[in-house]
Amino acid sequence: MPLGLALLAMIGAFLHSPGRGWLVLIAVGFLAEVWPSFKHGEAYLRNRRAIVRWDGFWTTAFRPVARFLGMEETWVLSFCAWNNRRVQEVFETRRAKNALILLPHCIQMARCKADIFEDPKNCYECGLCPVGDTLEASLKNRWNVRISNRSHKAYRDAREFHPDLIVAVSCSDRLLKGLTKLAEVPCFVLPLQLPHGMCVDTTFSVPNLITAMDNLVEPRTTTPAKIQPLEGIA
Numbered sequence: 001m002p003l004g005l006a007l008l009a010m011i012g013a014f015l016h017s018p019g020r021g022w023l024v025l026i027a028v029g030f031l032a033e034v035w036p037s038f039k040h041g042e043a044y045l046r047n048r049r050a051i052v053r054w055d056g057f058w059t060t061a062f063r064p065v066a067r068f069l070g071m072e073e074t075w076v077l078s079f080c081a082w083n084n085r086r087v088q089e090v091f092e093t094r095r096a097k098n099a100l101i102l103l104p105h106c107i108q109m110a111r112c113k114a115d116i117f118e119d120p121k122n123c124y125e126c127g128l129c130p131v132g133d134t135l136e137a138s139l140k141n142r143w144n145v146r147i148s149n150r151s152h153k154a155y156r157d158a159r160e161f162h163p164d165l166i167v168a169v170s171c172s173d174r175l176l177k178g179l180t181k182l183a184e185v186p187c188f189v190l191p192l193q194l195p196h197g198m199c200v201d202t203t204f205s206v207p208n209l210i211t212a213m214d215n216l217v218e219p220r221t222t223t224p225a226k227i228q229p230l231e232g233i234a
């Protein structure tokens with residue numbers, strides 16, 4: 001968006017000579033603002049807080065326009081996709097060692113009585129919601145997972161855990177808020193699917209979560225490496 005505004009200001013400067021100085025200044029201001037968004041790797045990480053807050057600001061500012069055009073979801077998800085691409089670049093050369101997965105409580109089937117808040121292992125893995133498959137994958141890979149029913153609790157859990165990467169699943173609205181609230185931590189986000197509307201029996205792609213964790217996080221061995229017998233020695 002700032003790039004578009006810079007372009008508009010430049011066109012204005014070209015067409016309107018009396019105000020040329022001010023319009024060029026405005027264009028330079030927009031370009032200076034957008035420049036950090038194109039940083040990669042460690043440079044991106046160092047400036048991430050400011051980058052995400054500015055990108056989030058523009059996304060929020062133009063959200064009503066996107067809503068008016070019937071493209072609100074696409075607009076917010078494009079911000080999430082841009083964020084994910086930057087985070088993937090950071091972890092191309094080194095993997096996260098202390099990743100945290102944040103899941104919303106609404107992925108649990110509404111009529112299920114399993115107390116997964118107390119302990120996710122209370123899930124019976126009946127296969128009727130994504131909790132069972134996530135639990136299986138998290139036990140196998142020793143992932144750190146938190147399930148929250150309130151955004152502020154998820155933020156508090158994340159800050160207490162001090163992760164070097166968050167992988168968060170939520171609806172697009174909460175992803176936008178979460179990314180800007182926890183801008184200091186690299187966060188890879190996966191959108192929820194809402195087949196029954198907001199906050200009820202929601203779902204998401206567990207294979208996509210597994211792929212993200214495989215690509216971004218250093219694997220933890222669940223069993224000690226086997227000592228291979230030496231062959232050919234009498």
Ligand code: SF4
Binds near residue numbers: 109112127128133
């Ligand atoms: S997988 Fe089944 S038992 Fe586990 S939380 Fe979902 S509905 Fe409940």
